[in-house]
Amino acid sequence: MNWQNIADGLVLGLHIPDGFLSAPVALIWWVLTIGALALAVQRVGVELNERQVPLMGVMAAFIFAGQMLNFPVLGGTSGHLLGGALAALLLGPWAGVLVMSAVVTLQALLFQDGGLLAIGANVFNMGVATVAIGYLLGMPLLRTFGGKRWGLMLIGFITAWLSVMAAALLTSLQLVFSGLSATVVFPAMIFVHAFIGIGEGLITVAALAFVVSTRPDLVSSLAGFLNKEALQQPVDKRTIGLVTFVGLGFAALAALLSPLASGDPDGLERVAENQGFLERAMDAPYTIIPDYTVPFLGETPLSTIAAGMIGLLILFALMYGLALVLRGRSSDSRTRS
């Protein structure tokens, strides 16, 4: 095992080096990251005691070392952990953000894995966004399905996969804002990370299962997970509404911005093509909306945007429907048992 290999393995996806981000983009993400970190520092200061400082430091070292643990997949590639969702689920959101930020910062400083100016963006993608997905999505889902062991595992997988996808999407977005072509960046990043995310999900699930069965006290004392009362609470309408709203907001924002930012009219079309590719495995990509423009709006950027939004809405509706079906099933099995 040598250190350069580790760096190489990580470089593939998400650690943006310097030189790739334009200065304004890098600065915007610095501002966002500083805001998130300030909030996390404040909340950690309120909620936790000084005992957490060595804990979080050692946990950062743990995530760093955990990223070295890999398993062979296919043709010399290997799966390994990013760890954001796991950190969120094991440590809670605020400590998770700080731990992951420390990991990303150390990787940049010690191994030049990710640039100095790009730390803002990298910390946000891998430290803030992954943890946010792990927690914001994990908590409501956990309240819905978490009473059962399989529920926890399912949630671990979903949040881990989505956190990798979120990091990949954000990375692509930043690169596209910096002038790279959306036509190639989005499909490439999303395609690769859809698979990396599966590895992440599997590892996260197994790690969670192991910790939960070996030392449940660690997990419950840290984040209130597996706490029977907390798990029994029904999800209130407001949480569902909030999650829906935030998700739709992000989707709409992405749809609005990507064709404009890239200056590349077919950018969104290719993303859509890629999504189609992922969903239907090589099926003809344009069946719902031909050529990804809405016919009556003509060949304008507006049309591309509208098409993108419609596509995202359909995707969202599908996911939401799936969630409802699954929840219906889980409550059935609960009443039966």
Next chain:
Amino acid sequence: MATPHLLLDRYIDAESPLHAQDARVKLLLTLALVVALALLPAGAWVALLVFALIIWTAVYQAHIGLLRTMRRSLVALPFALVAVTLLITRPGELLLSWSFGPWRLAITDAGVTAFLSVLVKSWLSVQAMLLLMSITHFADLLRALRQLRLPPVLVAILGFAYRYLFIMTDEAQRMLRARECRSAALPGQPAGGSITWRAAVVGRMVGTLFIRAYERSERVYVAMLSRGFNGNLVSLDERPLSPNERGFTLLGTAAAAAVVWASYLFG
């Protein structure tokens, strides 16, 4: 197995005027350089050459090995694959074009300029970072970050993470070696079960590592308490920057800004 921190800090104890500089000055100047590189327009070759010469002179002065630095800074090269798309997406004069069925790939001069600029910028930025880390002790860097008003909690976490990084990675490597030892395979046959099974093995290793790390952090905390830790991390040497150091930092930043400005003016 090479001890990673020896690999990392190989030149950290060399003596040079650069090593002796205050970490804050070095950090701020490196940051200024990296920001200046990011701000440069595409194709500002003269400015890039100026920055390259500055970095290489500093690397030479610091006795950390010019070639080694250049080689190690190729770390970010795989990422350049993403930037290859710049070649074909910038409108400009046509240099080359191919047709693949319905698609047409066209390389333009503007595309080549943009691609090479990104590559060189990235390469130089990594070299600047390598230089900074090769001439600055990590502890000094942490102190500099604290003095530059980063929240003490963050700096403390970074410090603890650095301190236990090598212990935890050693732990991880021992686990990997143990897995190798118990994974016998017949020649020509893959070891282990399905991918899911392999992932589950790694997941349990991660879980084990988490528990060991957690328990270690408890021991660390108890050891700190028994040495009188009261929740505050104190440090000596809170010296403000001298006027000379301030002047040097400002001058360097201004020079970088001037190069950027000039490259917009004449570029």
